[in-house]
Amino acid sequence: MSKRPHDMGGEAAGPIDTVDHGMKFWEKRANALRNTLTSGKVIRLDELRRAAEDLGPRYYELEYFQRTTEALRRVLIEHGYFTEAELAAKMAEVRRRYDAA
């Protein structure tokens, strides 16, 4: 029986890092983005959770806001808000802007 990667309650694990490391600026903005989209009912939180779970083994390789971002991308593409190609083009443009600064 295979579990989806998020369903981890009760598994053996090591010590907890009990320090709150807070959020980087881009993570705060990513959080605001997710929250604005779900409270505005553009997408459902349930869809985002499902998309994160569908990451499979990559779920464990990504950090929290990396997962959130990948899930957002998947669901927004499903809804037709943009295509993979449009996203790739925009990412290249954003990257050029950062490199130029």
Next chain:
Amino acid sequence: MKHHDHDHSHDPSFDDGPPSEHEIMSRAIQELLEAKGIISGEQLRRRMEQFDTDFPQRGARVIAHAWLDADFRQRLLADGKRACAEWGIDLEADRLIALENTPRVHNVIVCTLCSCYPRALLGMPPTWYKSENYRRRVVREPRAVLREFGTVIADDVEVRVHDSNADMRYVVVPMRPAGTEGWSEERLASIITRDALVGVSVPKP
């Protein structure tokens, strides 16, 4: 990963070093949606401010008020969202169950499946709450986990774990510690930590 206070007159992303793939992806998604009029930069800025300065202050104030006002406390325990709303705090989509710590019961909260948390009451969850090890272990060995936070619960006190796995959100109402007699609501709020509201620690005067 320190918290930076950013000057918003320039793109503050530069302050954190070269942007990661996902930072770029997140920014790109944001700009695509802004261009299509789905969201606005102003909405995001307002949200960020709410999460930074507004939401994190609310939980301690609500619990301090419950400590001082027995009638409010009962209403909070009966229906968390309604009690907050009547007191002027809008929890938006969150339905709230307030869990009372007693000399017989200590409550602790987790979301094993993701990171459900009463964000409109407490702000963003701490990184440990979202961590895989907390999500894995606190349901199965809560007392050992609490010890890692420096909290020891006596054997004759029940440790009750709440997995917020569906539509409810939770906050712990800690016991008011001795040595706080005559304190103002503001002073009481100052010792009610976020960690105590999740249940991994208790307030100390």
Next chain:
Amino acid sequence: MTLPSAYSEARTRRFNVGERVRVKLAFPPGHRRTPVYVRGKSGIVERVCGAFANPEELAYGFDGEPKRVLYRVRFRQRELWPGYAGAESDHLELEIYEHWLEPA
């Protein structure tokens, strides 16, 4: 203005507070909000939370109607985990949708 209560009574429901229920031992694919660690376990209904759109459907773009009744169920930790190291009186509570529950 009437605000929705955290646990308004659902109009028709199968189980009542205090009743013993068992969580289905089932492993359907896709998005579920019933963690594997409680499947097949039995506990007591602690409260009726109300009726909500089904997250298993919402996750795929459906409206999740008709709403499903959501219960909080309380489990003894000693019954959930072999060799549980805490106190006899320790419990765990979480929310289970009606279609995941059977009479115990």
